[in-house]
Amino acid sequence: MTTSLPMLHDRVLTWFAAHRRDLPWRGRDGERPDPWAVMVSEFMLQQTPVSRVLPVFETWMERWPTPADLAAASSGDAIRAWGRLGYPRRAQRLHAAAGAIASEHGGQVPDDYATLRELPGVGDYTAAAIASFAYGRHHVVLDTNVRRVFTRVIAGEQYPAKAVTAAERTLAADLLPDDDADLWAAATMELGALVCTARAPHCEACPVTDLCAWRAAGYPEGEQRPTGQAWAGTDRQVRGRLMAVLRDAPGPVHKTTLDLVWDEAGQRDRCLASLLDDGLAVLVEDDLFALPGH
DNA sequence: AACACGTGGTA
DNA sequence: TTACCAAGTGT
Structure with a gap:
């Protein structure tokens, strides 16, 4: 490895100490x-x-x-x-x-x-x-931010693979410090979230630009990701509309009201059935639907 | 291993 | 405007 691990750690942790967001689920002043x-x-x-x-x-x-x-x-x-x-x-x-x-x-x-x-x-x-x-346990915490940071800084590529690879996990484990692994996890996630972002990374504000393999390689563009499923007309969209009606209603909703969210009856009924099957909605009585009561 | 699963902001 | 993307999980 050409990159000095202590240097990488020091840079990221120092940056985190200065730029850490004060989010409500994070402990105050060093407390858990x-x-x-x-x-x-x-x-x-x-x-x-x-x-x-x-x-x-x-x-x-x-x-x-x-x-x-x-x-x-x-x-x-x-x-x-x-x-x-x-x-x-x-x-x-x-x-x-x-x-x-x-x-x-x-x-x-x-x-x-x-x-x-x-x-x-x-x-x-x-x-x-x-x-x-x-x-404060000692674990590899591999989220999309950490994966992107490591992929760029160490592997020199723009984007991580679609799924976590064994090599990625091994690398993350190798980079995990013996002490304060939780701080390292939070710092690398924060770096990915605030600086090493997916779309337009702020390399000018990055504490490890001089160590970054992606930068050294001239920022090669990764392969175009296959276009995902279109949103319009999907079951997810229909389910979302049905759930929105059930959520916003104070009580049970008649099927005739749910029918308004989508005009194709086949897809609409199939989606309502899937919501019942998933337990996200329940049939209260004939043609009356609601969010689950238990 | 690939796919389904919500929603809204950004370029 | 279309498409990508956001601290993933379950099947």
């Missing part, structure tokens, strides 16, 4: 944050920008300050409070995870990766993030 706050934020931040999470997080934590508080509510209340963050199944899974924490873990967010990983909605990233940020 509330693990529940960390967990709620991690669920909300899955595929969702910080700016959109902020207001929902605040009201959520006021309403449900502990896992037991959320567990005592209905999943429908959680889905409604989730608002327009997207992927309402995350709200459903967070509610289910809170129930498991209340009933099986004494109301305390588990402090180890393996136990966290068993909770619904907690995958590799989220388990590592909660264990690291809430409890």
Whole structure:
């Protein structure tokens, strides 16, 4: 390796000390944050920008300050409070995870990766993030920001592979410092989020430009990513519209109201059926639908 | 391993 | 305006 690891670490950590955002789920002045706050934020931040999470997080934590508080509510209340963050199944899974924490873990967010990983909605990233940020555990935390930073600085490429590779994981483990791994995780994520961004990176503000392999190679452009599925007309769009109606209604909604969100009956009915199947909506009585009451 | 899963901001 | 992108997970 040509890059000096201590130098890379020092640069990133020094930069983080100066530019770290004071986000509400982060602990104040060196203290550990509330693990529940960390967990709620991690669920909300899955595929969702910080700016959109902020207001929902605040009201959520006021309403449900502990896992037991959320567990005592209905999943429908959680889905409604989730608002327009997207992927309402995350709200459903967070509610289910809170129930498991209340009933099986004494109301305390588990402090180890393996136990966290068993909770619904907690995958590799989220388990590592909660264990690291809430409890100071030593884990590789590989999110889209960290992957992009390492891919550029070390591998010299613009974008990481679509899925995490074994080589990537090995590299991240090699870079993980023995001490303060949680601080390293937060710092590399923050660098990716604020400086080494996907679209137009702020290389002039980057603490490791002189160590960056992508820069040294002249910023070669990565391969064009295959165009994803178009949005218009997808089941996701239809499901989103149906959920918006159910969320915004104070009580059960008649099917004739849901029918207004989409004119093609086949797709509309199929999507409503899938929402029932997913447990994101329930049939209250004939032709009356609502968010789940439990 | 590829695909489904919401939503809104930005270039 | 279309397309990309945002602290991923489950199947």
